[in-house]
Amino acid sequence: MKWCEPRLLVPGVGSFPELHLPIQPRSKPPGKLPTKRESPYLDQVIKSLWDFHHCFSNVREHLRDTAIYSACIDERARSKIKCIHDGEPPCRSCFKSKRPECILSGPFETGRRQSSGTKPRESAPPTSAKLNVHRDSSVEPASPKPSINDIAAGKLTKDVVLGLSPQVLLxxxxxxxxxxxxxxxxxAPTFSSHVKEDVTVWIKIAATLALCHRFLPVTVKDHIPSExxxxxxxxxSLQSIQSVTPSISAVxxxxxxxxxxWGAxxxxxxxxxxxxxxxMMQSLDVMKPDRGSEVIETEIHNRTxxxxxxxxxxxxxxxxxPLALPLDTMTIQLPIGEEDFAFGGVSHAGRPMESTGPFTxxxxxxxxxxxxxxxxxVLGLIISGGRRTPGMSQPENCPWVTGSPWKKxxxxVEEWRSQHSDRLRFPASGVAVHVSxxxxxxxxxxxxxxxxxxxxLNREYIPFLPIQLPEPVGPIDPPLLEASAPPGWWHSRAKDLYNAAECITLIHQQLDELNAPLLxxxxxxxxxxxxxxxxxxxxxxxxNLNRSPNSAAHEELNFLHLEKFTALWKMGRGWAQTLKRVQTLRFHVIRDRARFIGKTRSDFVALYESIHDYAGVSPPIRAETELSANGASTSQLFDGNQTNDSKENAQEMRHNPQPRSSVLGELMPELNPEIFLTGDEIWNQAWPMWGDQQFGTFDEAELQFNYDQDLPTL
Structure with a gap:
């Protein structure tokens, strides 16, 4: 009986030659085992199989040495896709997915064998991300690479941050x-060189990425850890370097x-x-810079x-x-221009503090x-009492008097503004030109x-609820000013006040339209x-003598901007809620004017102070009672006994029963009007100024520093 001898080709790997193994065709009919006359052929098959086994063992050893044989257990379990790694976890897929555990099923050495004659060994058992197996103690272990577990646990290392691509850093x-x-x-031109030279600059990179994470494109976020x-x-990291030698990058x-x-x-x-x-900056003694330093290094110190x-x-x-750096104790020069800073040249020395411009x-x-x-x-005057500070109502301290605190x-402010060049002033110069x-x-x-x-400054003296006033006037609730303002003075203040509000709104609107929002x-x-x-x-x-026809549309734009901001920063919650409450108050004032006649700032202390809130504070509730300070009980506000005027106003508002802004209505839950106005604790949500709430006292039992919580739902 003749045998066909087709041969199986096994490609060679590395230095191992290809094999031609004889195989039995499937079409061979069943029969007895080979006789003795066929034994030479069996010997050949057995020898060929043994050679193949030996070759495969060598191939496996070769793959082990090149660290491409092992695979992530999770990857192999999920699919047949290729598992790419450097011989130790995490693999590329686990790293990108931020999977907490990555276990490879094969060897992890990346070094070459000492000699080709080394006896093949058994495969190493699976290991965790922290286990590193080495074939030979004589081979120096490779430096451990950052693990995905470190990232998941918030334990980023210097190597992870510095390992980010230059494009991401830029x-x-x-x-x-x-x-x-x-x-x-x-x-920016020398930033990459500082990364290589300064041993603490990686902390600055991590902080920068955390702060800017919300503004980065998705394509960049996919390559960096979370905020x-x-x-x-x-x-x-900053805690660990506080006691070591200070550096500019640490500052x-x-x-x-x-x-x-602050934003969080x-x-x-x-x-x-x-x-x-x-x-730390004061310890560097940068107020006496080294004259021999390069311009760029000196200016970096100066600007820091x-x-x-x-x-x-x-x-x-x-x-x-207290302020940590009083201006009158400083002798350092002002920063140089942006172009001089970028190019490292100085067209003129940094201006002294008394320089008057014009500035571009x-x-x-x-x-x-x-x-x-x-x-x-300005903020210090307002939040320390403003016009209610003792003595501020006296004739010599009235706001129109030269030398009074307010007028100073x-x-x-106006002197500072006069130092700005025309191209630096809005609306004389538009936003679009500067964005371009x-x-x-x-x-x-x-x-x-x-x-x-x-x-x-101008808001400080306006009435809180000017229901019966026909034109702009000064304060109508105590303490009243003890002198009369010059003719037209309050009209000018109103014009400046609402023009400022309009300009702020238009600046944000134009930035948004040009895809350059400032959030x-x-x-x-x-x-x-x-x-x-x-x-x-x-x-x-x-x-404002009806000089603000677009105020409602501008208010809507302000709500839109706060909505976008609140989606990125926690501190915006208090501001959004304050505007919601103020808007609801105005809604009820317009609907039922008679019920609010005579109400002043003292009836809404917490709300009034929250309008000045510089930090978006969401403080605890205080047990006070408002809307009853002037003898009017809160229950009287909704007793059904409305005057004709209030009924007419109610009919006018019937077709628009909700506050004007639909944006803020979506941003926050709708308020119950009766609870909103009658609850003893509702109007007294403690929304004082930043100074009142955060640093009004250093009593441990009362100090409230954090302001990222939501206010109680009404």
Missing amino acids: VAVTTFTQKFPELAFNH DELAACSRE QSLLIMSMYE GNGYGAWMHSGMATR FWACFVMDRFIFCGRSQ VDEYYTVLVKGFEIWSK LLDS LGHGEKFAYVNLLYYVCILF TPFAAFCSFCAGSMNGYVTSFPQM
């Missing part, structure tokens, strides 16, 4: 520079985390990080110092919280530094700062302030 730094112009210390993981890593990291904590609703964390940054100055005032509370957008950081100094004084601040040149956010920030100062804490606070005044003049148009 996007993060660019986003940070655009969205946070108040922290202008990054020198919470980055923030946790930054906090832990910058603290400032970035201060901004992050952790006021105490923001204050502490800012304070530590200031103390001014960033501490700005951040100190950015989170300023106004009362018990190239020198916006100098403008911001001087502006935030004025803003801290207004003069300071790449510095729209900087231009917007300067103008927002100016208009919010104007708004705060940062201070910008959102400005929108909150504008919304309160746009709503006010919508309900009481006579308080």
